[in-house]
Amino acid sequence: MGRTHSNAFLKASHFFELPFTPVLKTICSRNRERAESFAKQWGYESVETDWRKLTESRDVDLIDIASPNDTHAEIAVAAAKAGKTVMCEKPLGRNPAESEAMVKAVELAGVANTVWYNYRRIPAVSLAKQLMDEGRLGTIFHYRTKFLQDWTISSDLPQGGTALWRLDASVAGTGVTGDLLAHNIDTAMWLNGPIEEVSAMTETFIKRRKHQITGQVEPVNIDDASAFLARFQNGSLATFEATRYARGHKALYTFEINGEHASIFWDLHDLHRLEYFDHGDESLLRGWKSIHVTDGDHPYMKHWWVPGLQIGYEHSFIHQAADFLQALGEGKSASPTFREALMTDYVTDAVLQSAASRQWVKVRGR
């Protein structure tokens, strides 16, 4: 994630007109050697191994948190207290308690803040938002989303350590629910409004794995798969599903929305396309339209290449950096703020509660 964010800050100022030009001041990592190598490759001016130094530094205006989930809360709270602008990788905290503390800290300090739910700013997804906001779909009946991966199917894969902390609940908080479904939920509530209640199931297919560092075979304590039924406040019905056991899918994040007048479908594997069905079309010629979202009038695309030439995954981060810096220039935060991200954590928490209790669970804050 360090590369993704660094690239975003650098490219934002090449391709967008911004009120600030970001300076890559200090890179911080517990491992000095890795930090130095990274600093050299990316042009960071200095290196730290203790993140607290950054909160104390006069040269640092903005702290961007891209470390494992178990560090988010502590760093963010300290950064906010030090009056720094704070950007944080998703999910916010490992659980609602941590997330609430983070929200409280940035709001008390009055510092600008945002969480890297980057997928909102893929142009096709932003276009979907625009179509929803214009009311093109009419009453929404259905929302259907999934995030499918297949990288943990092998029982030989260890858990824990630097590379595999996502499989360790003490670091990650949860498994696919917080790692993958959090993205689905963030996008869904942004597009379709609040979720009222959920009925969920989770599964851990491989029950025990060797720990990468200790070598001990230990119980796996994260969710490998998570699916839930939901009702939105607007009356629409939803299915959500995420797994790391869907053979053939690397990062198949999709959503489909069915409204009275039109429907939308999007897929991260072809992120530059938006599929759109408009019932208002002449009946003889109705069909799903594949919009190649690369024209100058599509969101963000006037900053890139000529029509037909696609951009990729990393550009969602560049767009978020650009929007955030733009907002900063106006003394504001760019969405999603910590508070908005907390709402997502309330849903993931309800999902895990429902899976444990086998009951429908109301989402907190609703």
Place this chain on the structure above:
Amino acid sequence: MGRTHSNAFLKASHFFELPFTPVLKTICSRNRERAESFAKQWGYESVETDWRKLTESRDVDLIDIASPNDTHAEIAVAAAKAGKTVMCEKPLGRNPAESEAMVKAVELAGVANTVWYNYRRIPAVSLAKQLMDEGRLGTIFHYRTKFLQDWTISSDLPQGGTALWRLDASVAGTGVTGDLLAHNIDTAMWLNGPIEEVSAMTETFIKRRKHQITGQVEPVNIDDASAFLARFQNGSLATFEATRYARGHKALYTFEINGEHASIFWDLHDLHRLEYFDHGDESLLRGWKSIHVTDGDHPYMKHWWVPGLQIGYEHSFIHQAADFLQALGEGKSASPTFREALMTDYVTDAVLQSAASRQWVKVRGR
């Protein structure tokens, strides 16, 4: 459905070598005029308006039930008692009680029987079954299926009467749960084994409609949409969803199965294709393969045209007729029998119970 079945009986003997050549003896409809017109168009030898006459006729060996759901049980039970071979449109009865009576009748009488869950015999679906049975997918982790339509979105659409009996619960039994999800469930259990338990939600988006015959505005008593989470006996997790409110989809019946070694996807809108991902492929060249199921070694296809030339929806019925007549020649029934179809009804019943009680429900007979 009368046309679909009549066409199936006629074409089966042209394209398959069968032990019997079906004779279209008598068409029965409450409306004599329609029956006569149909008989003329299709070459039926005679016409009846009272189905009881068929059970009494010596000339009739097989009774095929293609009338609305509220007539299935009575006709099937009488036909079985009269020693006739019985074929019945799906679902079996309007509820498990009716279905159980039907199973009991055919088993007591010892007559061959089948239910027209026709989608099993689309060549691509039969190929999926073959791959599953050969164990090509390994342990199954996920089953994901939906059946999406959009024909009842308009609030001006009336309910009831001859054309719209599917919107009247007293005739249809249920809404999309029995009409659409029954197909998904039949295929799913055929491919992936029994379903243990479900958590469901249903919705009726348009609460009141005018009745087509009486003209009275009355409450709508069927489910417009139905979705459920499920666990299969083999440990795999599933999501099922059906609706008549998914704008842009006419009959989008899809299923996807993710196994340890391979995954399968199929879609009724392109029914002649099977999508297949094999993790055993060389890593550089892994991908989803689109199999155009039109070669001579694909199920049923040696009976049709040269490779590359597709067949359609009606052929699933022709295949079922051919398989059933073939089985009859050996004194057997062809799958799915009434008993197998009853298992599907137990699942739809559990779904409706779960939606009403907001609890996970165990499937009966498990």
Place this chain on the structure above:
Amino acid sequence: MGRTHSNAFLKASHFFELPFTPVLKTICSRNRERAESFAKQWGYESVETDWRKLTESRDVDLIDIASPNDTHAEIAVAAAKAGKTVMCEKPLGRNPAESEAMVKAVELAGVANTVWYNYRRIPAVSLAKQLMDEGRLGTIFHYRTKFLQDWTISSDLPQGGTALWRLDASVAGTGVTGDLLAHNIDTAMWLNGPIEEVSAMTETFIKRRKHQITGQVEPVNIDDASAFLARFQNGSLATFEATRYARGHKALYTFEINGEHASIFWDLHDLHRLEYFDHGDESLLRGWKSIHVTDGDHPYMKHWWVPGLQIGYEHSFIHQAADFLQALGEGKSASPTFREALMTDYVTDAVLQSAASRQWVKVRGR
């Protein structure tokens, strides 16, 4: 082709309201045993081994020619002279001289006639015609079409005999030019008007093959691949290509038309879809639309199933039979007549001449 045509005649009267109900009177084949078996399977009333008997029979009104190409001219001319209605498989003759004789015969006798260029009547192709005729595309700039197969790549495949007469020029006339490109040309001129001139190349990749009957290794005298550039009378430019050496394609017949306002694409491998791009759409939402041509207002589709349920290859023949019988009731022929099919032969002839002379060649009759 006997099965395709017999099926067409039978099903046409079940699914369409026609002025005549075809009776399968006599099947004729040089091989009596095969004729009898076929008659039994399809319900033909009688069998002949000499086609001249049919031209003499009072019971026969219509003669349908589905035999190899080298028999077309002789049978058609005799049938016309005997006053029979004549239907003929494509291409008309083996060369323009034969085809001209056939046209002369039917026109002199004044008998109704048609050639089975069946692809015109696939609903998606008929819809393309409708859109073209309505001027929806505006000025046409480009036509692009191909027909790709891969069944003759193996050098072990023999040539000649009953099954492989298509590889024998003395029987077939030409290779892919007459067998495949004839379809592309017929559709192209129907949709886009006359072709003025062509520049072509052909290739025979495997130069010698064993003859299936004699066992002798002999030179291959048909074209395995054929491609040409063309200019239409309306000023549009075209590329045409056909081959039996395109690995991975069974019967990939595609065409694309680019007009000032809109573009169309169709593909036989998914024959129930038409891809349509309309530049008149709102700029933000422009894209290629995949029209599932299965709605009641699509050509021919009100005769079949509910929306979303596709038909297949054989239905193109059923539609042609229905249209022809309908036209017969009005004392007319249905398009394409022998005369129209002759125009196609003039183009294939120009293609072969151009390939031989390495020159641009004007199409005869233009």
Place this chain on the structure above:
Amino acid sequence: MGRTHSNAFLKASHFFELPFTPVLKTICSRNRERAESFAKQWGYESVETDWRKLTESRDVDLIDIASPNDTHAEIAVAAAKAGKTVMCEKPLGRNPAESEAMVKAVELAGVANTVWYNYRRIPAVSLAKQLMDEGRLGTIFHYRTKFLQDWTISSDLPQGGTALWRLDASVAGTGVTGDLLAHNIDTAMWLNGPIEEVSAMTETFIKRRKHQITGQVEPVNIDDASAFLARFQNGSLATFEATRYARGHKALYTFEINGEHASIFWDLHDLHRLEYFDHGDESLLRGWKSIHVTDGDHPYMKHWWVPGLQIGYEHSFIHQAADFLQALGEGKSASPTFREALMTDYVTDAVLQSAASRQWVKVRGR
């Protein structure tokens, strides 16, 4: 193109380990204001309005030519004479004479050189090359490629000037033949070897346009559309086509290769995918496979994100910059060199000659 190249130089050193870190020294443009604005946005150290200053500068090691085609030859020759490393946008010159002079200059001076035929280094295209080089396709029968755009259809579009120099033959040299087909030809010869001879046609659909600067309505002297048949040295047959009049296509650059054992298809509109058909697959499961070229073992992809996350158009330039700098470290040029690009110019020249003479034309240098 200035942005594309600048971005490539900057990002190459962030994502690849390189022997040199490029320094953006001087940006040169005839328009000082635009140069200064660009320098500020991208961090160039200085600005020039006369390119000769760069050839004279001691601080400049490498000159990258991204200006209109009519400037390529003069700058490249001067740069080579000054001993600079030279990179040049495609096509090399406006005609073979210019290109030959450029080749002579760099070879005489012994300076490293390359032409930005960037599409070779899209990972899916590089993967195609790898498969070809490994002989996976066997004997090649067919090559089929097109480059379709639709941006000049309006007759109101002017020609000439800064933005529209591609429509002015005196600046661009040719129309789509040199602008688009040059890409198709470069890739084709890289993958499939030399082209022997061609038969071509070209068209200028809109004959007169207003000049953007003078306002005068003048004849259009470039080719709007260009198509040709070709034979490769390896015996395979090809069709090439490019146009700016294909409604619905922004930059649809595609190629398909059919070999004895396997086939490949690629499409710039979904540049991260390679479609592959392997006849060696088990017959029951043969089909076109859609390879999502985002895995670590795919060409270039280990430098980017985790599997499933796609890169875009600009990355093809980054890869070329990285490869070129890598080669420079070893004292070599990276392919395609000026000499290789000259071979492409010989083909485009033969195409234009053939279109004018209506004859097959042998490609020079063959």
